[in-house]
Amino acid sequence: MKTTFKVKRYDPQTDEEARFQEFELEVPQGATLLDCVNLIKWTLDGTLSYRMSCRxxxxxxxxxxxxxxxRLTCKTQAADVVKNNTVVLEPLGNMKVIKDLVVDLEPFWEKVEKITPWLINSDPVSPDEERLQSPEDFHKIDAASTCIMCAACYSDCSTTEVDKKxxxxxALAKAQRFVCDTRDKKQKERxxxxxxxxxIWDCTHCGECSERCPTDAKPLARITEMREVALNTGHLDNNGARHAKAFVESIGKSGRLNENELPVKSVGMFNLPGLMEITPVGIRMVLKGKNPPIIHHSIEKMPEVKKIFKDFEEPK
Ligand code: FES
Structure with missing residues (x-):
């Protein structure tokens, strides 16, 4: 299959800005995308830079x-991504490009380091023994432990795009691997x-991370699990936990989200600096006519909503 690969190129020594270069390639049957990138480099342009190792x-x-x-190119069949005989290749997002398809992963690794990515347990154990774990306990961290640190999730994360901190x-999926590890002694501190x-509360649930994750790590699910741990272990004095609580209260009371109350309850009713911080947003919403109705109404089928809540509270 003759295919045009549009590859984003950037050489900091010669280019002022990135540009696309096209390569025509006969894609061999069964080739992965990485096979194709290798063929481009080996047969058409040896200056193309990208990372690969295990294939x-x-x-x-x-x-x-x-x-x-x-996408992880060695796990992607080229034939699956050819559209109109074309494939567009670019470097990962949310990171600075070093050259062509190579990005600077330093901020990515710095964030992994921040979550203390190792087991903390100072209980004495003989050097001849292992810290054993039941299959059930391992199952709690099994998914997160499949992460291969490819940064696909980080690249397409919409929150990272607007908040580099x-x-x-x-890093959060990696954190879940230790937070939920029954052998770790620092769950509370973590x-x-x-x-x-x-x-954990800054994730906006866009789901891109899990969509892009090539393994079972699925970061959004891991973040959700940690939110549950946070609520169950009394980590309630923060905007995220208050927001979740106010959200549930509002739906449980009226079946709708009370968007006037939600921001106030999220920052805390008596948190003056926090309230002052969100006031300009509120004013801008009013000026643009985007403010929710002042009088909050319940939906018609409230008894049904209440029944759902009751079922959750009293699981059978
Ligand atoms: S080369 Fe693709 S994951 Fe190693």
Missing amino acids: SAICGSCAMKVNGHA YLGPN MTELSKGTG
């Missing part, structure tokens, strides 16, 4: 944007850190 979806180094979304889906701004 087996293990090392996590070959992720790049394919037709606008991050946000820990990001990858949750205190992760409940702060830039942590």
Whole structure:
């Protein structure tokens, strides 16, 4: 299959800005996208830069944007992504481009370091023993432990795009692997850190991270699990936990989200600096006619909503 590969190129030594270069390639049957990129480099242009190593979806180094979304190229069949005989390849997003398809992963790794990515347990154990865990307990961290650090989730995370301090889906998925590890002794301290701004509550649930994740790590699901841990372990004095509580209260009371109350309850009714911070947004909404109705009405089928809440509260 004759295919045009539009590859984003950038050489900081010669280019003022990035540009696309087209390569025509006969895609061999059964070739992965990484096979194609290798063929471009080996037969058409040896100056093309990108990362790769294992070619087996293990090392996590070959992720790049394919037709606008991050993918692990060695795990992607080229035939599956050819559209109108074309494939567009770009470097991962949310990171600075070093050259062509190679990005600077430093901020990504710095965030992983911030979550203390190792087991903390100072209980004495003989050097001949292991810290054993039941299969059930391992199951709680099994998904997160499949992460290969490819940064596909980080590349396409919409929160990271607007807030560079946000820990990001990858570091948070890695955090869940330790928060929910029954052998770790610092769950409380970990949750205190992760409940702060830039942590678990800053995710906006766009779902891109899980969509782009090539393994079972699925960061959004791991973030949701940690939110549950945070609420169950009393980490309630923060905007995120208050927001979740106010959200549930509002739906439970009227079946609708009371968008006038929600921001106030989220920052805290007596949190004056917080309230002052959100006031300009409120004023702008009023001026643009985007403010929700002042009088909040309940939906018609409230008894049904109440029944759902009751079922949740009293599981059978
Ligand atoms: S080359 Fe190792 S994951 Fe693709």
